[in-house]
Amino acid sequence: MATLKEVALRAQVSTATVSKVLSNTPYVSEETRARVLRAVAELGYVPNLAARALSKGRTYIIGVVFPYNYDHLFADPLITTILEGIETVCTEQGYNVLIVTPRAPVIESAQYQRLAQSGYLDGLITIETLPDTPASTIPEQLGYPWVALGYRSALGNLNTIQSDDFAGAKEIAAYLIGLGHRHMGIITVEETDLAAAARRMSGYRSAFENAALNFDQVPCERGSFSVESGYQAADKLLARTPHPTAILCLNDRMAIGAIQRVWAAGLQVPQDISVVGFDDIPSAAYFAPALTTVRQHAEEMGERAAQMLFEIIGQRASDNRRGTTQTPSGFKPIVFPSELVIRSSAAPPPGRSLESLRR
Amino acid sequence: MATLKEVALRAQVSTATVSKVLSNTPYVSEETRARVLRAVAELGYVPNLAARALSKGRTYIIGVVFPYNYDHLFADPLITTILEGIETVCTEQGYNVLIVTPRAPVIESAQYQRLAQSGYLDGLITIETLPDTPASTIPEQLGYPWVALGYRSALGNLNTIQSDDFAGAKEIAAYLIGLGHRHMGIITVEETDLAAAARRMSGYRSAFENAALNFDQVPCERGSFSVESGYQAADKLLARTPHPTAILCLNDRMAIGAIQRVWAAGLQVPQDISVVGFDDIPSAAYFAPALTTVRQHAEEMGERAAQMLFEIIGQRASDNRRGTTQTPSGFKPIVFPSELVIRSSAAPPPGRSLESLRR
DNA sequence: TACTTATAGTTAAGCGCTTAACGGTGCAAT
DNA sequence: ATTGCACCGTTAAGCGCTTAACTATAAGTA
Structure with missing residues (x-):
């Protein structure tokens, strides 16, 4: 206090001197330096x-903006892992x-709006799971140091960190096709709920088309990220005759839910039905069967986002110093590869399952 | 900007008036109010x-201090759930x-120290998993509004939110005993790594003693919270002859690791060996076998911690207003019950396993 | 000797906001 | 006519820090 x-009083110098000592x-x-330091110590x-x-x-605070429409925000390990990466840097x-x-949708969130413009934050990292929310817009308008994890088509995806959702989805779909699956089902989410959803769906489609399979007639249900919703969606998928021999899920939690539903039907994973996820959340590896899924480099993405932000902040600072007008450009998007993680929730389709089920 | x-200039009033309008x-x-508001809007x-x-x-920022020696901080769902509760309030x-x-240990963390005293934070919530770290001390010395989630014997546990670790541990141990287990093993952690560890161990002990079982000769291994460490610890437990028919784990992640190890030995859970955890992390319910464990009301605890903090802040504020000297007292600890969650990772011991193993 | 220049410290303005203290009004009550 | 007071607005003093501009001294240089 x-x-x-x-x-200054105690050290018998001016406040300016104290400030100088403190900022080296x-x-x-x-001699005075020592005197000041002593006073500092004595007064705590x-x-x-x-x-x-x-x-x-400058506040030396940076804000991390979470997506708003997530069910249980912090329950998503992907998000917390990203946060951890950011935090480290x-x-x-x-x-x-x-x-x-x-x-609330960011545009309506007074809290967010104020914070972003209040000078309280030196920079912003938004975790944008939604397609082009206005959140993407505001900081840019302000010339505010800012990085987004996600897609922002509007601004050419400048200053964004992305995961290669397309490639990951394509790879895992191709993997199932390679195992011999021809009748598959998909559990996705509303594309308005997740920008990456469209990319992943395109990835699936690409794999299907490469194999000359008609993607448009693949049964497809929508969940809402949660285990429970995966269960419900799988329920509908299994109601079909013949039921799919493999289910592609847009995230791991829904995959876990889908597996529960498969079990409830008295079927085995992967012997009867293969189920794969996306994200590779920590428990995916320990689940039984261990989930075959797609890993994203969440922690590194978080770290890279923070690093990019600091580069921008540094750059702004030096611009200001030499009076340069701000370069309105930004960094090219950094795309992190996503990789197929093969574990044991997928296998070739049961030999004659199709026929036998049709009886 | x-x-x-x-x-004020634009609305043709003094800055004081603008300030008044803004603070109602x-x-x-x-008329002036309208003029000011218009100017505000026009200038953004x-x-x-x-x-x-x-x-x-006042900054309207409160700090949440995490425990420092956790492996992967945010990977612990318990912590993130608490955070979510805090955040909500x-x-x-x-x-x-x-x-x-x-x-670094809090006492050495310059970052923490400065923050706590810098007037940047209106209050502090510390998540204290360690026994009586100095973190507990500093804010109190400052008369800083502060609440701890955890134990703080030094200050009579004032202003703390706790989970009833003792009762939870006792209950789950009693449950196993009730199922008929007599040869059990424990996977714990260093007590210097987790304040609650001692409480849980006491809970186990109490249950054992109630059943007239000698707790001191129960085989006990130490892990470090992670799945991997649970696997390692279980490895040692299984090396014993006869091996335990049930394993009590101090957290769910280690329980999951232990189960993996049991499987690796070609044994089934819970048919051959029962394994129970503690915490009830989200994936505990979806793991197969679904984990029998002890639930803590993490989100509510987080919420309650924040509420308590705001009560303290409010109280300080009114104290200051009427010039009262600060009441150095605090709130009595709030203890949340923890509850046994029975799922399917525990069952009665195999009929004659004891005899047969002893051959 | 006179003029730089490096060193050491001070003064004072200012960051953007809040708020106590202080005028002025009108108008009802004495 | 005087007082009281509810109402509307302004002035100005901070909050605690940084920093440009300035003064003062000692040492180096032509």
Whole structure:
């Protein structure tokens, strides 16, 4: 609670001198430096960050904006893993992380809007799971240092970090096709709920078309990310005759739900039906059967996002210093590969299952 | 980027008036109010929070301090669930959450120390998994609004939110005993790594003693929270002859690891060996066999912690207003019950397994 | 000797906001 | 006519820090 002034008084110097000592500015004698430092120690002085922020125009806080329409936000391991990556880099750089979870579509979220423009944040990382939300727009308008994890077609995806959803989806679909599956089902989500959904669906489609399979008549149900919704969606898929021999799920949690439903039907995974997911959440490996899925490099993506943000912040700062007008350009999108993780929830289709089921 | 001053200029009033309008202070005519509001809208004015924080002495940011020695912090669903609870309440109250993850024992973490004392935070919630870390001490010394999730024997556990680890552990141990198990093994962690560890162990002990079983000769291995470490610990437990018919694990992840090891030995859970966990992480329900474990009310605990914090903040504020000296007292600890969740990873011991193993 | 220049420290303005204290109005009550 | 007071608005003093601009001294240079 001691202030700079009190330190100055005690050390018998001006506040400017104390400030200089604290910021390691040169031209302070060893003797006064020592005196100041002693006063600081004696008073247990800690600079007031709000004051510093006001006068320096920097807060050393960066905001991480979560997607708003997720069911249980932090329950998604992918998101928390990304957060962890971000957090690591920010801490290294001496920045703090403020988490922003808009509870309304971003455009309506007063909380978010204010924060973004309040000068409280030195930068913003948005985790954008939705297609082109206005969240994408605002920071850019402000010339605000900002990076998005996700897609932003509007601005040519500048300053974004992405996962190669298309390639990952294509690969896992091709894998199932390679195993011999011809009748598959898909559990997806509303494309308005997840920007990546469309990419993954395109990936699936591409694999199907490569194998000369008609993608448009593949049965497809929609869930809402959760295990429960995966169960429900699988329920509908299994009601078909013949039922699919493999189910492609847009995320792991729905895959787990789908597997529960398959079990409930008295069938085995993968012997009777193969089920694959997407994301490779931590428990995917320990689930039985261990999930065949697609891994995204979430932690690295988070780290890279933070690094990119700091590059932007640094660049802005030097621009300002030399009075250059801001380069309105940005970084090209960084696309992280996603990789097929083969475990044991997928296998070749049962030999004559189709025939036998048709009886 | 517009400032109060600019708004005032445009609305042709003083900055004080603008400020009053913005804070809904009475005694402003409808007409000027409208004029000010229009100017605000036209300029897209958003108050600068750093300035507001400085002049009001409040930042509307509360810090959540994570335990420092966790392997993969955010990977622990318990922690993220708590965070979610905290976040919910804070958002409701118009507060933001800053996450603080000391990367060193708290006492050495300059980052943490400064933050706590920098006036940047209106309050602190520490998630304390360790026994009486200095983290517990500092905020209290400062009379800083602060709540801990965990145990703090030093201060009579004032202002803490706890889970009834003892009762939960006792209950699950008693459950296994009730099923008929007599030879059990325990997978715990270092007590210096988790304050609750001692409580849970006491709970186990109590159940054993109630059943007149000698707790001290129960084989006990130590892991480090992770699935992998559970596997390793189970490995040692299974090396014994006779091996235990049930394994009590201090958390679910280690239980999952232990189950993997049991499978690797060609044994079935729960037919051959029962394995139970603690925490009831989300995937516990979907794991096969679904884990019998102990649920903690993590989200509610987080919410309650935040509520308690706001009560303290409010109380401080009114104290200051009427100049009362701070009541150094605090709230009594709130203990959340933990409840046994019976699923399918535990069953009675195999009929004659004891005899047959002893051959 | 006079003029730089490096060093050491101070002054004071200012970051953008809040708020106590202080005028002025009108108008009802004395 | 005087007082009281509810109402509307302004002035100005901070909040605690940073930093440009300045003063002052000592040492180096032509």
